Each structure stands twice: as C-alpha cells, then as structure tokens.
Amino acid sequence: MCGIVAYIGNQQAQPIVIKGLKRLEYRGYDSTGISSHDEESLHTLKTAGKVSDLEAIIATVPANTATVALGHTRWATHGVPNDVNAHPQTSNSGNLVIVHNGIIENYASLKKELQHRGFTFQSDTDTEVLINLIQDVQDKENVKLGKAVQIALSQVIGAYAIVVFDRRKPNELVAARLGSPLAIGIGDEEFFVASDATPFIEYTKNVIYLEEEHLAIIRRNKAIKIRKIEDDLEVEPYVEKLQLSLENIQKGGYDHFMLKEIFEQPKAIQDTLRGRLLSQEGVITLSSLREHENRFLKAKRILIVACGTSWHAGLVAEYLIEDFTRIPVEVEYASEFRYRNPIIYPDDVVIAISQSGETADTIAAINIAKEKGAFVYGICNVVGSTISRITHTGCYTHAGPEIGVASTKAFTTQITVIALIGLYLGKANGTLSRSQYQEYVTELESLPNKVESIFASQTYIEEVAASFETSQNCIYLGRGYNFPVALEGALKLKEISYIHAEGYPAAEMKHGPIALIDKEMPVVVIATKKGYYEKVVSNIQEIKSREGRIIAIVSKGDTQVKELADYCIEIPDSSESFAPILSTIPLQLLSYYIAVQRGCNVDQPRNLAKSVTVE
Numbered sequence: 121m122c123g124i125v126a127y128i129g130n131q132q133a134q135p136i137v138i139k140g141l142k143r144l145e146y147r148g149y150d151s152t153g154i155s156s157h158d159e160e161s162l163h164t165l166k167t168a169g170k171v172s173d174l175e176a177i178i179a180t181v182p183a184n185t186a187t188v189a190l191g192h193t194r195w196a197t198h199g200v201p202n203d204v205n206a207h208p209q210t211s212n213s214g215n216l217v218i219v220h221n222g223i224i225e226n227y228a229s230l231k232k233e234l235q236h237r238g239f240t241f242q243s244d245t246d247t248e249v250l251i252n253l254i255q256d257v258q259d260k261e262n263v264k265l266g267k268a269v270q271i272a273l274s275q276v277i278g279a280y281a282i283v284v285f286d287r288r289k290p291n292e293l294v295a296a297r298l299g300s301p302l303a304i305g306i307g308d309e310e311f312f313v314a315s316d317a318t319p320f321i322e323y324t325k326n327v328i329y330l331e332e333e334h335l336a337i338i339r340r341n342k343a344i345k346i347r348k349i350e351d352d353l354e355v356e357p358y359v360e361k362l363q364l365s366l367e368n369i370q371k372g373g374y375d376h377f378m379l380k381e382i383f384e385q386p387k388a389i390q391d392t393l394r395g396r397l398l399s400q401e402g403v404i405t406l407s408s409l410r411e412h413e414n415r416f417l418k419a420k421r422i423l424i425v426a427c428g429t430s431w432h433a434g435l436v437a438e439y440l441i442e443d444f445t446r447i448p449v450e451v452e453y454a455s456e457f458r459y460r461n462p463i464i465y466p467d468d469v470v471i472a473i474s475q476s477g478e479t480a481d482t483i484a485a486i487n488i489a490k491e492k493g494a495f496v497y498g499i500c501n502v503v504g505s506t507i508s509r510i511t512h513t514g515c516y517t518h519a520g521p522e523i524g525v526a527s528t529k530a531f532t533t534q535i536t537v538i539a540l541i542g543l544y545l546g547k548a549n550g551t552l553s554r555s556q557y558q559e560y561v562t563e564l565e566s567l568p569n570k571v572e573s574i575f576a577s578q579t580y581i582e583e584v585a586a587s588f589e590t591s592q593n594c595i596y597l598g599r600g601y602n603f604p605v606a607l608e609g610a611l612k613l614k615e616i617s618y619i620h621a622e623g624y625p626a627a628e629m630k631h632g633p634i635a636l637i638d639k640e641m642p643v644v645v646i647a648t649k650k651g652y653y654e655k656v657v658s659n660i661q662e663i664k665s666r667e668g669r670i671i672a673i674v675s676k677g678d679t680q681v682k683e684l685a686d687y688c689i690e691i692p693d694s695s696e697s698f699a700p701i702l703s704t705i706p707l708q709l710l711s712y713y714i715a716v717q718r719g720c721n722v723d724q725p726r727n728l729a730k731s732v733t734v735e
C-alpha cells in the first residue's frame with residue numbers, strides 16, 4: 121500500500137515524479153504529496169485526495185526547476201487521510217524529508233522517547249516518528265545520512281520501503297526496504313526509485329530490485345552503493361533488464377483498466393500457456409515442477425496460502441488438484457495461517473498464490489512454512505516480486521501488468537497455471553488416464569477462444585447490469601468448481617460497486633441465507649451443464665418460489681434454466697474443472713457495468729489498494 125517515487129538527475133524532477141505517482145495510484149490514493157529541492161530551498165506540497173488534486177495545487181504555484189524530488193500516494197494506516205498526515209513527512213529540524221510505505225509497529229514507544237527529548241509531532245503518522253528518529257541519530261552520532269538511516273532502522277519493528285533526503289545535501293537519496301518493495305531505475309546520469317518499475321519504464325530498462333533489509337545510497341552522477349542494514353556489508357548491485365513496455369501499462373482506449381484487463385484475458389491465458397503446453401504432443405513443460413517433481417509426488421498434502429481473489433483461485437486448485445492427482449489439498453487464508461500455529465510437516469508442499477507477489481500476509485505465511493521445513497512453490501504475476509524471490513521455486517502467470525484494483529486476469533491465469541500443475545502431476549502419478557489427460561490438454565488449449573466468445577454478450581450483460589442499479593444486496597450461488605466462482609463474483613461486486621454481496625455453495629442456501637430471498641433480492645446462479653446441473657436447477661426453483669430475481673450463467677444451448685431465470689448469460693460448454701475460467705468472465709463484466717452505472721470509481725474503489733503490503 122502506498123506508492124513511492126523519487127528522482128535525482130538532470131531533468132526537472134517534479135513532472136517525472138507526478139507522472140510516476142499517477143501510475144502507482146493503484147497502490148493507494150487517499151492523499152498525496154511531493155517535496156523537491158532546488159538550488160536554494162525545499163518545496164513541499166501535500167493534499168488529501170488524488171494525484172490530480174496535487175497537480176491542481178502545483179498549477180497554482182511558481183514552476184519548480186528542482187532536479188531532485190520525492191513523491192508519495194498514500195493508503196492511510198496511521199492517521200486519517202488529510203493534508204498533514206500525507207507524505208512526505210519532515211523532521212523537526214526541517215532538514216530531513218521522507219516518503220514511506222509500510223508500518224512502524226513500535227512507533228508509539230519511539231514517539232514517547234523522542235517526545236521526552238523535546239521532539240514535537242504535527243501528524244498522527246508513524247512515518248513522522250521515523251524521520252525524527254533518523255534526525256535524532258544524526259544529531260547524537262554526527263554521522264552521514266546513510267548511516268543515520270541504517271542506525272534508526274535497526275531500532276524499528278515493522279515493515280518499510282523508504283526514501284529519504286537531507287535538504288543540506290540535495291545530491292543524495294537514501295532508500296531502504298524491509299517487507300515493502302522498491303525498484304531503482306538506472307538511467308543516463310539519473311536515478312529513479314519507485315515502489316515498482318512502472319514510473320520509469322520510458323526512461324530506462326535497467327533496474328535494481330532492492331533486496332530485503334538492504335539500503336541504497338544514490339548520489340547524483342555517481343555509482344549506487346548498496347549495503348545490508350544489519351551488518352553494513354556492501355553488496356554488489358544486481359542490475360536486471362525490464363521486460364515491461366509503456367503500452368502494457370496504459371488504458372489503450374478502454375474507459376478503465378479493469379475493462380481492458382477483462383478483455384485481455386484470452387491473450388493473458390494464451391501467454392500463461394505459451395511454451396508450457398504442447399497440446400499435439402500432449403506435453404506440459406513447467407521446469408520448476410519437473411525439477412522438483414518428487415517433492416510434489418511424495419507430498420502427503422499440499423497446502424495453499426493466499427488472500428482475496430488469489431485465495432479463490434486456491435479454492436479452485438483444491439478441487440482441481442485433488443481431482444487430477446488425489447493428493448489432499450488444504451486452502452488457507454494467509455492472514456489466518458500465519459497466526460494460528462499451523463501444523464506443517466517437512467514433506468508438505470505449500471503453494472503460495474499472489475498476483476502482486478507483495479501481499480504481506482502471504483509473505484509471512486511463506487516464511488512460517490519455510491521455517492517449518494516445507495517446500496514452497498510460488499504462483500505470482502509480478503516478475504521479480506518478493507514472493508517470486510523467497511519461494512523455493514515457482515512459476516509466473518505472465519498475465520501482464522494488472523492495474524485495476526479488482527483482480528480479473530490474475531484470477532483466470534492463476535487457474536490456468538493450476539490446471540497445468542494438476543495435469544502434470546496427474547499424469548506423472550498415473551491418476552489421470554492417458555485419454556483423460558489428452559482430453560484436458562486439448563481443452564485447455566481451446567480456452568482463450570472460448571473466453572473470447574463470451575465477449576459477444578457484452579452488450580446484453582450491460583443491459584442486465586441496469587436492473588441492479590438500486591440493489592443493496594446480492595447473493596451468488598455455485599456448486600463444486602463454481603462455488604469459488606460465486607465467492608469471486610460476490611467479491612468483485614462488493615469491492616467496486618459497494619453493493620453488499622455474499623457467495624454461497626448453492627446447497628447451503630437452505631441452511632440460512634434463503635431467509636433473505638424476496639422480490640428485491642438479485643441472486644446470481646452459476647448453472648453450467650457439467651457438474652451438479654440438476655441440483656442447481658432445484659436450487660433455482662427454490663429461489664423462484666420465493667420470488668427472488670435470478671440471473672443465471674448457463675452453458676450455451678441451455679433450455680431448462682432459461683425457463684426459470686429472469687436473465688441468462690450463456691458461456692461455452694467446458695469440462696467441470698475448467699468451468700471457473702469461463703464462468704467468472706460474465707461476473708467480472710456484470711460487476712464492472714453495475715459499478716459504472718452506479719457512478720463508482722471502478723479502478724480505484726474507496727478504501728482499497730491494489731497490493732496489501734501491510735497486515
């Protein structure tokens with residue numbers, strides 16, 4: 121949560137930082153600010169609201185030619201989103217300036233100590249405590265900024281990605297990370313620091329992903345120095361080549377990133393499969409799996425840890441991997457797993473699923489699993505992310521950047537990877553017959569086209585959405601593989617339209633939720649042909665008898681449900697195991713259009729941020 125952008129070089133810093141902050145608004149967007157330093161003085165502008173609000177303020181002050189600046193877009197943790205709590209935060213001396221992503225957990229005790237020594241605080245933030253702690257170290261120990269930051273951070277408990285500068289030494293930035301990401305772009309006599317690489321892709325392809333507990337000293341026109349916070353040991357920077365392009369992170373003519381990302385799914389799934397699925401030969405190549413095949417095949421159990429939409433993909437994995445391999449699978453919310461003293465055996469395989477690869481709870485769960493000796497496999501989308509680095513091995517979904525806060529293509533590509541894993545293992549341990557395996561492999565290859573064909577219903581789905589405009593609640597029902605899809609559909613609706621929505625296994629309805637059904641209640645039912653179809657039809661009858669409004673997702677050519685439901689959205693027929701990849705698409709579109717029609721900010725829903733890097 122929170123986006124950081126900093127620049128030091130020969131260009132005018134402010135426009136670069138502002139443009140970069142706009143790209144990072146998916147990380148938080150409740151308040152924002154920028155500090156820049158020209159030859160003479162420090163200029164700080166902050167405001168509650170979005171980067172566009174900050175731009176409006178910048179337009180009212182004289183142009184700024186500074187070539188060093190720090191910017192921040194915030195998702196509030198400590199203190200309400202207002203101008204004072206917005207970052208950058210400044211130390212009492214007025215010399216040190218910081219932007220911070222993360223939480224300083226022991227900030228209250230540090231604040232008390234600093235107050236005893238005469239420090240005063242304007243904001244409610246933990247960040248202001250940290251910058252004054254750095255000043256305190258500098259005052260007492262008379263050390264350079266880098267050393268002061270290092271000593272201060274050794275007293276801190278929590279998570280951080282920070283960039284700091286000293287107005288008396290405006291040729292230097294100090295950056296450090298623990299638990300929150302930081303990328304450093306190396307341009308031609310210029311450097312960029314940001315929460316991810318998107319703010320600087322048009323300036324450089326050379327990037328250093330700062331490692332955990334490392335600190336970087338970045339001096340204008342000089343080489344970067346990186347050292348470990350713990351023991352001061354200098355480390356050789358590892359410069360990687362960025363694969364991202366500007367096109368990947370622009371809306372490309374769509375009204376919202378979410379819509380673009382929904383429509384990108386055929387290609388995203390294709391990219392997930394590329395080079396991994398040779399359908400004619402019946403071969404699945406996942407080198408990470410091949411190299412560690414025995415760990416999987418000997419595992420008595422697979423544990424899956426994830427949050428949000430990725431957890432829903434994990435639920436699909438439970439059905440699919442158990443079906444295909446007969447290896448028991450358990451799925452856990454990473455946030456629960458990490459605190460409940462879980463039983464983990466050294467021969468367990470833990471699969472961590474995360475689009476961003478930065479989710480704090482999932483990272484903590486991985487660390488616990490590793491400490492207890494389990495083998496950890498990561499499924500991530502963001503290349504070079506923390507989870508991709510700390511897991512023993514894993515594979516990328518290759519969905520391309522997902523910028524809309526509501527996860528769409530991440531979900532379908534995660535399930536695609538899971539299908540590859542299930543098929544690979546099912547073949548390897550002989551639980552899938554040769555013909556079953558071949559049938560699934562052929563079907564998997566056809567999924568991008570099937571997804572594409574669902575878009576023909578776009579206009580109809582938009583019309584269906586209109587009937588939700590005034591709804592306060594909604595129920596989503598599905599059975600078997602479509603139960604996680606019901607949960608995912610409900611999550612999509614609530615997060616972007618603010619309509620209260622719940623997903624249930626269809627058969628559970630009669631154990632309570634059915635009491636909610638009346639003629640005001642929309643019920644979205646996933647009723648695809650394969651798997652429990654007749655049972656779901658009975659559930660639809662039950663809703664119909666209680667006058668609920670039914671929106672059904674059905675297989676092409678369905679007649680039975682069409683007679684009962686108020687609206688039917690058709691999707692292509694598929695095996696039960698791959699149905700979630702298809703049945704989720706109309707639900708994404710439905711939520712999207714409902715949210716748009718209710719005037720909601722689809723890409724930046726209230727109170728949310730794309731990657732949850734705090735607990």
Ligand code: M6R
Pocket residue numbers: 427428429430473474475476477478479482525526527528611612615730731732
């Ligand atoms: O990056 P991750 O997949 O680890 O993120 C997990 C959740 O925060 C994420 O899926 C969240 O639930 C989305 N906003 C759902 O659309």
